[in-house]
Amino acid sequence: MQNGQTYLWKGFRPMNERLRKGTSLKDELNNLCESLTPKRYTKGEIIYQAGDLDDSVYFIKTGKVKLAYLDESGRKLTLNILGEGEILGEMSLVGEKRRELMAQALQESRIYSINSARFLNFLEERPWLTLELIALFGQRTREIEHKLEDLVFKDIPTRLSRQLLRLISEHGEETAEGTEIDFKITHKELADLIGSARENTTSALNRLAREGILDKHRYRIIVKDAERLKEKSSP
Amino acid sequence: MQNGQTYLWKGFRPMNERLRKGTSLKDELNNLCESLTPKRYTKGEIIYQAGDLDDSVYFIKTGKVKLAYLDESGRKLTLNILGEGEILGEMSLVGEKRRELMAQALQESRIYSINSARFLNFLEERPWLTLELIALFGQRTREIEHKLEDLVFKDIPTRLSRQLLRLISEHGEETAEGTEIDFKITHKELADLIGSARENTTSALNRLAREGILDKHRYRIIVKDAERLKEKSSP
Numbered sequence: 336m337q338n339g340q341t342y343l344w345k346g347f348r349p350m351n352e353r354l355r356k357g358t359s360l361k362d363e364l365n366n367l368c369e370s371l372t373p374k375r376y377t378k379g380e381i382i383y384q385a386g387d388l389d390d391s392v393y394f395i396k397t398g399k400v401k402l403a404y405l406d407e408s409g410r411k412l413t414l415n416i417l418g419e420g421e422i423l424g425e426m427s428l429v430g431e432k433r434r435e436l437m438a439q440a441l442q443e444s445r446i447y448s449i450n451s452a453r454f455l456n457f458l459e460e461r462p463w464l465t466l467e468l469i470a471l472f473g474q475r476t477r478e479i480e481h482k483l484e485d486l487v488f489k490d491i492p493t494r495l496s497r498q499l500l501r502l503i504s505e506h507g508e509e510t511a512e513g514t515e516i517d518f519k520i521t522h523k524e525l526a527d528l529i530g531s532a533r534e535n536t537t538s539a540l541n542r543l544a545r546e547g548i549l550d551k552h553r554y555r556i557i558v559k560d561a562e563r564l565k566e567k568s569s570p
Numbered sequence: 571m572q573n574g575q576t577y578l579w580k581g582f583r584p585m586n587e588r589l590r591k592g593t594s595l596k597d598e599l600n601n602l603c604e605s606l607t608p609k610r611y612t613k614g615e616i617i618y619q620a621g622d623l624d625d626s627v628y629f630i631k632t633g634k635v636k637l638a639y640l641d642e643s644g645r646k647l648t649l650n651i652l653g654e655g656e657i658l659g660e661m662s663l664v665g666e667k668r669r670e671l672m673a674q675a676l677q678e679s680r681i682y683s684i685n686s687a688r689f690l691n692f693l694e695e696r697p698w699l700t701l702e703l704i705a706l707f708g709q710r711t712r713e714i715e716h717k718l719e720d721l722v723f724k725d726i727p728t729r730l731s732r733q734l735l736r737l738i739s740e741h742g743e744e745t746a747e748g749t750e751i752d753f754k755i756t757h758k759e760l761a762d763l764i765g766s767a768r769e770n771t772t773s774a775l776n777r778l779a780r781e782g783i784l785d786k787h788r789y790r791i792i793v794k795d796a797e798r799l800k801e802k803s804s805p
Contacts, residue, residue, distance in 0.1 A: 406723040414715065429704055465697075465700045465704075469700075469707060470664035472704060472711060473663075473666070475707075483649075484647070487647050
């Protein structure tokens with residue numbers, strides 16, 4: 336593409352050049368948001384709860400956001416962790432009036448809120464962004480399918496290895512020791528991501544640490560040997 | 571909407587009339603396919619396998635198609651059962667070259683195959699269909715999320731009740747006795763839909779039959795008391 340522009344959705348490959356003549360969704364959203372003030376959320380602050388009436392699309396300027404499902408008895412499953420330049424709440428674009436998931440800031444974050452009618456007008460004026468938006472929905476579907484596949488077919492150590500590989504691919508920062516997950520994550524949060532109990536997740540993490548595959552201290556995780564982690568992820 | 575047109579995606583509510591001035595995706599696809607000959611698949615025939623290179627979008631003229639994930643050891647999880655007027659293989663629109671799922675005809679079916687480049691041209695000439703297509707992807711994401719939610723938080727009888735409610739809502743036919751699932755479904759296929767063993771699914775089905783909530787004979791299932799099934803689905 337022209338001018339080294341970045342695309343919002345990993346894995347997005349423009350297939351139809353006629354539909355892809357303009358700038359990328361991320362660039363256009365940055366332009367749109369220039370005139371807006373992002374809201375500041377503190378660590379742990381709720382952006383929306385399941386059941387909330389909320390007609391906005393959110394665009395993350397800085398920070399990390401957890402999307403999770405909470406069941407009636409308070410058990411939690413984390414579906415995704417999103418970072419800078421990513422969108423959430425996009426289901427309001429297709430007529431979903433109430434939130435089905437909860438969104439929570441995992442660290443201090445600055446987030447733009449765009450009314451869905453405004454977002455749709457913005458899209459209408461930039462039809463070349465459509466495919467990229469469709470690709471976003473497609474990618475979200477695949478991510479959830481992979482999680483489902485893990486839950487049905489994989490044991491906890493395998494699920495943990497696969498989740499850690501996803502985290503370093505989406506939120507990894509290269510350091511001298513290896514690839515570090517670039518935000519603080521508790522064992523409970525990791526457990527919620529793989530649909531497991533905290534205790535089992537801690538044991539599986541300790542095993543990986545003993546084998547020299549990762550290092551962990553104070554909610555920081557550094558993957559030192561991604562190759563061996565990959566082997567563990569498809570036993 | 572005008573002229574009583576039908577929309578392909580349940581739950582789709584046009585939010586932005588400016589984007590929704592034309593006919594529906596289903597109507598337009600029917601027009602597009604008028605000049606094409608659908609391929610005939612026999613019961614059990616594979617449409618595509620995971621790993622296949624396949625650049626098409628499929629549009630079901632008649633029949634039922636199962637979308638499933640198979641793991642290396644042959645265990646299966648059915649993600650969805652699609653019927654007349656529904657689309658599959660839409661991930662080829664966003665650059666996915668290899669199939670991740672398997673698609674199999676559950677009964678004799680006639681299915682149109684549309685090259686993805688052609689489908690994208692078709693969309694480009696009908697920009698008002700975009701939102702409906704985005705809604706399709708959104709709906710698929712929600713369906714998978716609900717399945718994930720079931721697998722993590724619900725026991726097998728609850729999962730079965732929820733699955734049966736989905737089946738009669740999407741594939742139900744009203745009869746004098748109740749709502750019948752309009753295709754033959756084996757206990758194994760139901761088990762694959764709820765991520766359970768066949769034996770446990772049969773016991774849970776038998777319990778519902780004894781309680782007078784459903785009738786089953788020869789792969790046919792009739793839900794006689796949807797209200798009580800609903801109670802069972804949120805215990």
